[in-house]
Amino acid sequence: MSAATQPTTPPSPVNPFDLAFHIDIFLIAFAGVFALFALPRAVARFSRVAEWRQGHILRAIPLERRAPRPPVMRSVQSLAFGAPAADNVTSEESHTLHSDTHLIRHPAAKQEGWSLPPHVRAWSSRVPTFGSILRYRLETGFSAGQALVLLVYFSVLVYAGLLKSNPFSDPLRTGFVAMSQIPIVYLLATKNNLLGMLIGAGYEKVGVYKILNQHAPTVYVQLNYIHRFAGIILVVASNVHSIGYIYEWTLDGTISDRIRHDPMVQWAFVTLISVDFLYIFSLPFFRRRAYNVFYCSHVVFFILFLPAVRPYICHISNLEIDIHIQVYGHQRSVFPYVIAAAGIFGLDLLIRLIKTRVYNARIRPIPDLMLTRIEIPQLNAGWRAGQHVRIRVLSSGLGWFGWAESHPFTIATAAKTPEGMILLCKKAGGWTGRLYEMAKVAGYGSDEGAFGRMVQVMIEGPYGGPGHCVFASYSAAIFFVGGSGITFALSAVQDILQRDSEGASRVKIIEVIWTVPDSASLTPLVPQFAALIQQSIYAPLKISVHYTRASDNPPGKDFLPPGLTLSAGRPKLAKVLDAVISRAVSYGSGVKASMDITGVVVGVCGPEGMGDEVAQAISQVDDGRRWAVGGIEMHEE
Numbered sequence: 001m002s003a004a005t006q007p008t009t010p011p012s013p014v015n016p017f018d019l020a021f022h023i024d025i026f027l028i029a030f031a032g033v034f035a036l037f038a039l040p041r042a043v044a045r046f047s048r049v050a051e052w053r054q055g056h057i058l059r060a061i062p063l064e065r066r067a068p069r070p071p072v073m074r075s076v077q078s079l080a081f082g083a084p085a086a087d088n089v090t091s092e093e094s095h096t097l098h099s100d101t102h103l104i105r106h107p108a109a110k111q112e113g114w115s116l117p118p119h120v121r122a123w124s125s126r127v128p129t130f131g132s133i134l135r136y137r138l139e140t141g142f143s144a145g146q147a148l149v150l151l152v153y154f155s156v157l158v159y160a161g162l163l164k165s166n167p168f169s170d171p172l173r174t175g176f177v178a179m180s181q182i183p184i185v186y187l188l189a190t191k192n193n194l195l196g197m198l199i200g201a202g203y204e205k206v207g208v209y210k211i212l213n214q215h216a217p218t219v220y221v222q223l224n225y226i227h228r229f230a231g232i233i234l235v236v237a238s239n240v241h242s243i244g245y246i247y248e249w250t251l252d253g254t255i256s257d258r259i260r261h262d263p264m265v266q267w268a269f270v271t272l273i274s275v276d277f278l279y280i281f282s283l284p285f286f287r288r289r290a291y292n293v294f295y296c297s298h299v300v301f302f303i304l305f306l307p308a309v310r311p312y313i314c315h316i317s318n319l320e321i322d323i324h325i326q327v328y329g330h331q332r333s334v335f336p337y338v339i340a341a342a343g344i345f346g347l348d349l350l351i352r353l354i355k356t357r358v359y360n361a362r363i364r365p366i367p368d369l370m371l372t373r374i375e376i377p378q379l380n381a382g383w384r385a386g387q388h389v390r391i392r393v394l395s396s397g398l399g400w401f402g403w404a405e406s407h408p409f410t411i412a413t414a415a416k417t418p419e420g421m422i423l424l425c426k427k428a429g430g431w432t433g434r435l436y437e438m439a440k441v442a443g444y445g446s447d448e449g450a451f452g453r454m455v456q457v458m459i460e461g462p463y464g465g466p467g468h469c470v471f472a473s474y475s476a477a478i479f480f481v482g483g484s485g486i487t488f489a490l491s492a493v494q495d496i497l498q499r500d501s502e503g504a505s506r507v508k509i510i511e512v513i514w515t516v517p518d519s520a521s522l523t524p525l526v527p528q529f530a531a532l533i534q535q536s537i538y539a540p541l542k543i544s545v546h547y548t549r550a551s552d553n554p555p556g557k558d559f560l561p562p563g564l565t566l567s568a569g570r571p572k573l574a575k576v577l578d579a580v581i582s583r584a585v586s587y588g589s590g591v592k593a594s595m596d597i598t599g600v601v602v603g604v605c606g607p608e609g610m611g612d613e614v615a616q617a618i619s620q621v622d623d624g625r626r627w628a629v630g631g632i633e634m635h636e637e
């Protein structure tokens with residue numbers, strides 16, 4: 001704020017603008033250390049040209065039709081549904097049938113050998129004791145590693161706020177601390193940010209609300225927990241800054257004059273109201289019960305905040321001219337921060353626009369899973385296993401504003417398959433519920449006589465995913481998933497098998513552990529599971545489904561193909577992990593026997609708490625076994 005508005009205490013000997021600038025430089029350097037540690041894995045990942053084309057822009061490519069592979073196993077599709085096995089089927093048929101032609105060993109694969117992806121161990125698995133400490137969960141979904149990052153961050157800002165200054169008598173300083181956080185909050189709120197790309201973010205995805213509120217939902221967006229923490233610092237610092245001035249002006253009796261005549265003070269109030277409303281509408285109450293209120297308020301106040309703190313050359317009629325000049329000078333110091341934030345925000349919007357596609361999609365209900373399957377066969381490339389997209393369904397069937405809502409869903413298929421992109425959307429609330437109802441009333445439409453309904457969708461993405469972790473570079477892959485988290489496992493397994501067919505996978509063993517409340521959830525996915533098992537030629541796939549609710553009539557064992565099991569009760573994570581390690585270490589036959597042992601990757605996607613249980617199981621693995629298998633790494637989606 002202006003010198004005119006400053007309290008009467010002597011000014012601090014520290015230049016607050018320089019201090020704020022240096023604080024930001026320090027925080028960038030701190031992030032740079034993480035990027036540096038991630039560099040070897042980034043180099044390994046991008047050393048393969050294919051990686052440059054995956055995971056950034058969605059696209060449609062022509063797929064080559066390949067000759068059918070001679071059968072290696074009996075047709076499990078027909079086992080399950082009495083349907084004939086078919087090649088080259090598209091997503092029209094793939095709900096009950098499944099093509100495996102795209103998984104036939106690619107002609108481009110090296111005939112004389114395999115073109116294996118390089119593997120670089122994560123730091124957490126190189127120093128497992130340290131990794132276990134950092135992975136230790138202080139709170140559901142909140143690790144010691146995250147706490148350490150926030151502690152360093154907080155200490156730096158406390159230093160900036162208190163260095164030769166007292167927040168009770170020098171509210172100007174807290175204003176600069178708030179200012180330093182503006183670009184950081186905006187940067188970490190964007191979907192497309194350089195920092196996330198460089199760090200290739202790990203599995204830390206839980207917000208600081210975890211510390212403040214036990215019932216806060218899990219946050220899925222990478223680096224989001226720092227966005228929230230920086231946001232809270234911005235809110236607290238802005239309020240301390242404002243309250244300091246309001247107190248001073250109230251004491252000297254100038255407050256009403258200033259509010260009436262000083263545009264800078266008026267805008268300061270707009271800024272304060274913006275940050276406070278941003279905070280209030282971000283509380284778990286709104287996020288959980290009224291997501292649209294949270295989202296819209298975030299967009300509105302995010303946009304309003306920037307012009308409110310913009311540089312402003314004001315005319316203050318009742319103040320002295322020398323004070324007027326200082327007002328201008330102070331405001332100008334915020335300018336680079338506002339420009340940086342606006343630039344980051346604008347660039348993100350532009351990239352989001354570039355990453356948006358409009359397609360016709362078919363929606364079908366899957367009643368056993370209470371979900372809607374969205375199929376976009378034309379869109380078949382540009383994503384990595386585990387990534388998600390944001391989708392808008394442009395139909396009035398979703399209500400007045402339903403078409404404008406954008407919802408995130410993990411892509412359930414690997415890229416470059418005839419099925420194209422498939423999303424499985426669990427009926428969770430208003431929007432997904434209306435989508436399910438729309439799909440249910442569809443019946444057999446006129447479109448090629450297929451079941452379902454055609455709708456126009458706007459797809460934005462892909463986002464998220466495993467970062468620099470390449471599943472196909474490990475010796476073994478386990479996926480612990482719950483409920484609709486199966487979408488993540490499906491795309492990851494399909495991706496590994498696809499790479500295997502091209503001679504580009506080190507994975508020897510794949511295991512999927514799917515926990516569902518009801519055993520009936522398995523039925524609609526049996527054909528797809530069976531087809532994947534059938535395709536797992538070089539890397540045997542085992543799928544274990546666990547149901548947690550008592551069932552009168554679970555599907556009979558004969559109904560299930562080999563490799564697929566159904567059991568009552570929760571899975572024993574430690575036992576599964578131990579068995580996979582044993583197999584990864586001792587596996588000694590076939591083409592993969594001579595390959596190096598490059599560790600186990602554990603993918604997790606499911607309800608809150610699942611990641612914590614898996615992290616605990618990993619940390620309990622004996623050091624010798626961990627070392628023998630080449631490390632255990634966890635990726636939480």
Ligand SMILES: Cc1cc2nc3c(=O)[nH]c(=O)nc-3n(C[C@H](O)[C@H](O)[C@H](O)COP(=O)(O)OP(=O)(O)OC[C@H]3O[C@@H](n4cnc5c(N)ncnc54)[C@H](O)[C@@H]3O)c2cc1C
Nearest residue numbers: 220287291406407408409410425426428429430431432484
């Ligand atoms: C990265 C990511 C991937 C996901 N992948 C899948 C998937 O593959 N399959 C699946 O069934 N579900 C998935 N979800 C969850 C799915 O996005 C929500 O269930 C859906 O948006 C709920 O919308 P609704 O209006 O029906 O429910 P609501 O009743 O409005 O909300 C239910 C819950 O979903 C959250 N939510 C609502 N709208 C959004 C939104 N636009 N963005 C983020 N969260 C929201 C709310 O906080 C609330 O906790 C994913 C979520 C994220 C963040």
